[in-house]
Every structure is written in C-alpha cells, then in structure tokens.
Amino acid sequence: ALTEEDLKQLPEEGIDPENSGKYQTLIEDLQGNILKGHGRDYSVHLFLQWKPEHINEAKQWLKTFTQTYVKSAKKQSDEAVRYRQEGLSGGVFGNVFLSRKGYEVLGFEPFQIPFDQPFRMGMKSNDIRSSLADPEVKDWEKGYQNDLHALILVADDDIIDLLQMVNQISQELRLVAEIVHREDGFILRNKAGQIIEHFGFVDGVSQPLFIKRDIVKAQTNDGNFSQWDSRAGLDIILVKDPNGQTEDSYGSYLVYRKLEQNVKxxxxxxxxxAQRLNIKDDLAGALVVGRFYDGTPVTKSDIPTYAVTPTNNFNYDEDIAATKCPFHAHIRKTNPRGDTGRVESSPGFDESLTIEKNHRIARRAISYGENDPTKEPETGSGLLFLCFQADIENQFNFIQTRWANADRFVKVGVGLDPLIGQGQSAIDPEWPTKWGESETQEYHFKLWVTMKGGEYFFAPSISSLTNLA
Ligand code: HEM
Structure with a gap:
C-alpha cells in the first residue's frame, strides 16, 4: 500500500499513467476528472434522491452505471493517448458523487461514511452557510433546496449523443431515484479558442498539476517552474475511501456551487x-481578476500580450506593494503565491508558502446558460463551480472564508475579492491609477456573482461503487 510519504512526494515529473509503478492500483481505482479535467465540451449534471423502498435496485444501478461509464484516472489517460495518436474519441465520460445524506440513505454505517467535517454537515447547514456568507436556503434555486443524495455527471463532445444518453439514463433511473435537479453545462470559448467564463476572461489556467504530461508541458513551454511551481502532492486532493476494495482505493471531496454571473x-x-481610475477598460478588468481577458497576469504587464497559452509561471515578488496587481484581485486573493509569508513574520517565507500551497484546489468548473456572453445576460448564466480537494475546511472553505470574504486578507485595508467575496465589509478597496506606481483611488466594486445552491460530495473509488450490489 502507498504510504503517506508516497502521497505527499510525487516523482519529479509527477505520475506517468503509462508507467505508473507503485501508483498503478491507485489510478486504476480512482475516478477520472479528479487528477485532470475530463476536457469534454458538454456536461449534464443529474442530482438524485434515492427512493428508500428501492435501495437494492439503486445499488445495482450504481454498479452498472459505474462499470459502463465511469472511467478511472488510468483509463482517462489511455483514451487521451489514443485520441492523440489515432484521433479516436473516448466517448461518454461518467462520474458518480455521493453526499453524506446519499450514503446514509444507501444504508452505510457512520464509520463507512467519509469523515470530512463540512461534508458531514452539508452545505445547507446553518454553520456552514453563515461561515461562507451564503444566501439563505429559501433563496437558493428550487432544485437545490431538496436534499441531494447523489450527483451523476455525464459528459461528451457530441451534444446529441450526450442528450440521448441522458434520456436513457433518466429512464433507467425512474425506479430507483428521482431526478430532483439538472444542470446542463458547456465550455465557453473566445475567438482565439481559449476557454473563458461569462465575464469574458480566460479560465482554468492555474491548476495544481499531478500528471507527467501536464508537468512536462508546463516545464517546457512555461519556464520550468522558475517563478511558480504548479506541482502538487496527492495528499492535497485524495483521501482513502473507507469502502474501497483495494489497498490503494482513494476518493476526493467535491465542492459543487452554482454561481450566477450578472454580465451586464x-x-x-x-x-x-476604468473611468474613476482614468485607465482603459481592459486594464480595469485585469485589476479585478488579476489577469487580462486573454489571461496575461496584470502583475507582469499593463497590456494584454495575447499568448496562446497564458503563463502561469509568475509570482508577486516584484509587486510586493501591489501597485501592479492589487492584493484584492481575484487570483491574488485565491492564490497569493507567497504573499502570506511576506506579510506574516513567522513561521518564515518557505514554510508559509508550503502552508499556503496546501490550500490549493483542483478547479473543474464549466459554464451554463447563455452561450453568447456578448449578449450580457443579467440572470440565468454563470459558472457551475466544481473543485476537488482532500480537506474541504482547509481548502475550498478556507479560500472562500479566510481569503476571498476577508477584508483583512492579506492585510488590513485590502478589502474583499471583487469577483467572489461574500459578506459585509466597510472597506472600499484601493486601486492603482497608474500601473506600477503608488497613487490609488478608492472604488467599491459590487459583487456580480450570486450563489444559487450547491452541496458537498465525495467521489468514491470505483471498487467501492462496483462492490455495492
Ligand atoms: C482563477 C474566474 C469563482 C478560485 C480564476 C481566473 C478567472 C476566474 C478568470 C483566472 C484564470 C486562471 O488562473 O485559471 C472566476 C469566476 C468565478 C470564480 C468568474 C465565479 C463565477 C471562484 C471560486 C473560487 C475560485 C468560488 C474558490 C473559492 C480560483 C483560483 C484560481 C482562480 C484558486 C487560480 C488562481 C491562481 O492560481 O493564480 N478564476 N472564478 N474562483 N479562481 Fe476563480
């Protein structure tokens, strides 16, 4: 079995699924989409409530669905190789996620249910809601007000195949579950073909990397991690599955949140x-996000550079006064790249950076709603925010509550994250009027993202799902 050290310390180049050595069992029993996004253009999310009188049939259905559609991390990678070599698409991709309630209704005993505290409490719990500063549950979208037992994700590049599949699955599910809510997501792209979110910014650039191919690509094309090392140990994303059937059966916690974006x-x-600061619109946007529309980090440049692949090899060493990228900019709040070590006197820079890096999450979001953001939808469009982690309290919840929602992070006077910061603050943040110089102006940027509902789930190992019935 893998040791704690094996999880913490990956080989220099990460895990090579084609030559995985001691990680073989792990990647064969771990669901895909966790270590690396599945990459399909369209996804459907079905939220289920099991029918208590048909639990055995529900378990049988889960087993069959898993065997048919859920791909392991290993299989996901094998199919990607085949796609690159022969152009053969991997077809429909499936994931199964269970909530704490879902485990209970399926008849699991408390000691068999994954232990994470927020996972056990659920996103609707008052404690969680008030700590995240989320809206009251009665104000969430109707579907999310239900108890959500399971989330079935199906994805494909061919939308017709996908919708037919979803019809078929919905039929099969009738006996065993009620589909209490459904989301249809898609990948939004700009004219250059880059993945964007509804406000128009390139998204999904900065991720913790675990897989050799991703690591080598970043090293070769993006400066060999000289300024920012994206590699991460498996201990930030995986935990043992209490119901796994192999010695290396792992799972991951999924945070799911529907975030509506008011584009107009x-x-x-x-x-x-932009007017207040007397600067261009695109620079104003970059000060909010921390990157320009095209992904150029504003700490590196005051104009977009139109790199095909935006760089992720940067930090804020040359911007410690935050005159280029404000401390409150979304990406500086959610990944301070060493700022905590600079601001706090102990425990020292390197150790602070290590602690800071353990808060990272693997983001797997997709868009929903209007597929032409230039129409500037005010409602009905946004991000289906998904992220994986090993410890919800220390990762997603920490980033949201202690960084984004905290007007004193990274230090007093900074203000909230203008993109996602929820809750009250009396501080109007300071914005640089000249890039790289110290003059600033106050401006209260309003929150244009609204949380519409969500839940905490666990992605069980494949063997635990196929062993259910
Ligand atoms: C990065 C948009 C919600 C955490 C980014 C980027 C954009 C973006 C444009 C830059 C691209 C990149 O570096 O990948 C949004 C929008 C959101 C949203 C429009 C809501 C509708 C969230 C939430 C969290 C989050 C809820 C977590 C609490 C992050 C992190 C990064 C990021 C960790 C990477 C920062 C880095 O490593 O430099 N987001 N985001 N985002 N976002 Fe968000």
Missing part, C-alpha cells in the same frame, strides 16, 4: 472603475 452589471462596473 459586471461590465458597467468595470467601465465605471
């Missing part, structure tokens, strides 16, 4: 900010 409101606010 955001754009207007961005223009007003």
């Amino acid at each position: 409101g955001f754009r207007e606010d961005q223009r007003n900010l």
Whole structure:
C-alpha cells in the first residue's frame, strides 16, 4: 500500500499513467476528472434522491452505471493517448458523487461514511452557510433546496449523443431515484479558442498539476517552474475511501456551487472603475481578476500580450506593494503565491508558502446558460463551480472564508475579492491609477456573482461503487 510519504512526494515529473509503478492500483481505482479535467465540451449534471423502498435496485444501478461509464484516472489517460495518436474519441465520460445524506440513505454505517467535517454537515447547514456568507436556503434555486443524495455527471463532445444518453439514463433511473435537479453545462470559448467564463476572461489556467504530461508541458513551454511551481502532492486532493476494495482505493471531496454571473452589471462596473481610475477598460478588468481577458497576469504587464497559452509561471515578488496587481484581485486573493509569508513574520517565507500551497484546489468548473456572453445576460448564466480537494475546511472553505470574504486578507485595508467575496465589509478597496506606481483611488466594486445552491460530495473509488450490489 502507498504510504503517506508516497502521497505527499510525487516523482519529479509527477505520475506517468503509462508507467505508473507503485501508483498503478491507485489510478486504476480512482475516478477520472479528479487528477485532470475530463476536457469534454458538454456536461449534464443529474442530482438524485434515492427512493428508500428501492435501495437494492439503486445499488445495482450504481454498479452498472459505474462499470459502463465511469472511467478511472488510468483509463482517462489511455483514451487521451489514443485520441492523440489515432484521433479516436473516448466517448461518454461518467462520474458518480455521493453526499453524506446519499450514503446514509444507501444504508452505510457512520464509520463507512467519509469523515470530512463540512461534508458531514452539508452545505445547507446553518454553520456552514453563515461561515461562507451564503444566501439563505429559501433563496437558493428550487432544485437545490431538496436534499441531494447523489450527483451523476455525464459528459461528451457530441451534444446529441450526450442528450440521448441522458434520456436513457433518466429512464433507467425512474425506479430507483428521482431526478430532483439538472444542470446542463458547456465550455465557453473566445475567438482565439481559449476557454473563458461569462465575464469574458480566460479560465482554468492555474491548476495544481499531478500528471507527467501536464508537468512536462508546463516545464517546457512555461519556464520550468522558475517563478511558480504548479506541482502538487496527492495528499492535497485524495483521501482513502473507507469502502474501497483495494489497498490503494482513494476518493476526493467535491465542492459543487452554482454561481450566477450578472454580465451586464459586471461590465458597467468595470467601465465605471476604468473611468474613476482614468485607465482603459481592459486594464480595469485585469485589476479585478488579476489577469487580462486573454489571461496575461496584470502583475507582469499593463497590456494584454495575447499568448496562446497564458503563463502561469509568475509570482508577486516584484509587486510586493501591489501597485501592479492589487492584493484584492481575484487570483491574488485565491492564490497569493507567497504573499502570506511576506506579510506574516513567522513561521518564515518557505514554510508559509508550503502552508499556503496546501490550500490549493483542483478547479473543474464549466459554464451554463447563455452561450453568447456578448449578449450580457443579467440572470440565468454563470459558472457551475466544481473543485476537488482532500480537506474541504482547509481548502475550498478556507479560500472562500479566510481569503476571498476577508477584508483583512492579506492585510488590513485590502478589502474583499471583487469577483467572489461574500459578506459585509466597510472597506472600499484601493486601486492603482497608474500601473506600477503608488497613487490609488478608492472604488467599491459590487459583487456580480450570486450563489444559487450547491452541496458537498465525495467521489468514491470505483471498487467501492462496483462492490455495492
Ligand atoms: C482563477 C474566474 C469563482 C478560485 C480564476 C481566473 C478567472 C476566474 C478568470 C483566472 C484564470 C486562471 O488562473 O485559471 C472566476 C469566476 C468565478 C470564480 C468568474 C465565479 C463565477 C471562484 C471560486 C473560487 C475560485 C468560488 C474558490 C473559492 C480560483 C483560483 C484560481 C482562480 C484558486 C487560480 C488562481 C491562481 O492560481 O493564480 N478564476 N472564478 N474562483 N479562481 Fe476563480
């Protein structure tokens, strides 16, 4: 069996699924989409409630679904190789996620249910809600007000195949579960073909990397991690599955949140900010996000550079006064790249950076709603935010509550994350009027993202799902 050290310390180049050595069992029993996104253009999310009178049939259904559609991390990689070599698509991709309630209704005993505290409490719990500053459950979208037992994700590049599949699955599910909510997601792209979110910014650039191919690509094309090392140990994303059937059966916690984006409101606010600072609109947007529309980090440049693949090899060493990228900019709040070590006197820079890096999450979001963001939807569009981690309290919840929602992070006077910061603050953040110089202006950028509902799930190992019935 793998040791704690094996999880913490990966080989220099990460895990090579084609030559995985001691990690073989792990990647064969771990669901795909965790260590690396599945990459399909379209996804459907079905939220289920098991029918208590048909639990055995539900378990049988889960087993069959898993055997048919859920791909292991290993299989996901094998199919990607085949795709690159022969152009053969891997077809429908499936994931199964269970909530704490889902485990209970399936008849699991408390000691068999994954232990994470927020996972056990659920996203609707008052403690969780108030700590995240989330809206009251009665204000969530109706579907999310239900108890959610399971989330079935199916994804494909061919939307017709996918929708037919979803019809078929919905039929099969009738006996065993009620589909209490459904989301249809898709990958949004800009004219250059890059993946963006509804406000128009390139998204999904900065991720913790675990897999050799991703690591080598980043090293070769993006400066060999000289400024920022994206590699991460498996201990930030995986935990033992209490119901796994192999000695290396692992799972991961999934945070799911529907985040509505008011595009028109955001754009207007961005223009007003630009006017107030007397700068261009695109620079104002970059000060909010920390990157320009095209992904160029604003700490590196005051204009977009139109790199095909935006760099992720940077930190804030040359911007410690935050005159280029404000401390409150979304990406500086959610990944301070060493700022904590600079601001706090102990335990020293290197150790602070290590602690900071353990808060990282693997983001797997996709968009929903209007597929043409230039129409500037005010409601009905946004991000289906998904992220994987080993410890919800120390990762997603920490980033949201202690960094994004905290007006004193990274230090007093900074203000909230203008993109996602929830809750109250009396501080109007300071924005640089000249990039790289110390003059600033106050401006209150409003929150244009609204949480519409969500839940905490666990991605069980494949063997635990196929052993259910
Ligand atoms: C990065 C947008 C919600 C955490 C980014 C980037 C964009 C973006 C444009 C830059 C691209 C990149 O570096 O990958 C959004 C939008 C959101 C949203 C529009 C809501 C609708 C969240 C939430 C969290 C989060 C809820 C976590 C609490 C992060 C992290 C990064 C990031 C960790 C990478 C920062 C880095 O490593 O430099 N986001 N985001 N985002 N976002 Fe968000």
